Amino acid sequence: MTIIPTTTQLHDDWIVTSSPMDPRARPLLEALIGEYSARYGDLAEFGQDAAREEVYGRYASDRFLPPHGNFLLIVRNGEAIAGGGFMPHEETDTAELKRIWTAAHLRRQGLARRIVFALEDAAIRQGYRRIFLTTGFRQPEASALYKRLGYTPLYDPKADPAVLMTLPFAKAIGDNAAVLA
Template sequence: MTSVAEPRGLTWRRTTVSDPLVRPMLAELGHEYSARYGKDAHGELARYPAEEFDPPHGTLLLLLEHGEPVAGGAFRRYDAHTAELKRIWTHSAHRRRGLGLLVVAELERAAGERGYRRVFLTTGPRQPEARGLYLAAGYTPLFDTAADPETIGPLPFEKLLPAPAGPGSTTESEG
């Protein structure tokens, strides 16, 4: 488990599903899924073994504020070149602060470091906030956005990650 400082007094924590700080994220996601879809969400939250979110193929991140989790998410290996985002979450008391965009961007950065060149994800048809988040983060919908989401089922999105900088390449900060 590692922590990295973030502007605005926020801290990133790379961790595992077994970390006690992950419990609020999973509990709130479970409640949210159950409220929106009318069924017990524990099966969905347990669909993937916890190890799939561990390095070297995955990562679970929490965004902490004063030591408390306020947002988080994870990715797992989808295929050799693709990371799949899962469990993107912002605590209900901390929504509308742009934390979801921070989580998605940090997961993309971490996936790129692991060599992934594409990010894939799905969100449920009754999660319009998530749909808006992924569109705002530059994801391409892989479905007809004019169709009723309930007729589609899980809504798939993708985003291509930039190629890593190679030897001899320059960045804007280099002069």
């Protein structure tokens, strides 16, 4: 397990290479299931069981492990407070971000931004040139974050998000970002 120390103003945080099966990740993933259920549970196709299947069953956990994927946690005082991962996307030079999550009581501290940047760095080191991700139409905070971090919407931003339901984004990274700038 690789540990990369980072420091915030008030806390000592560690970015830890991990796995979705790491017991430290479980509270974050369970909270993510709760959030999905709260935001989308009224939709017939997305209740509590669908949220659990999305987080734990849709993708094998080994897809988030090097050399093709990665899963990172920000750990503070022994507790995972944010995390996320990536796995290979359909295009060979593209990683797909998944499960970006911050503990609800610690939001608005830049943790999601830090985990996304750490995932981008890991993807670059693993040879990826592009990041793809999707977020749901009832997650405006996530959409705003990705736009602030330089992700390009792959949908018509003028369209009603509720009609689109899934909002895809992409970003060139590494040397590819410099070429496209």
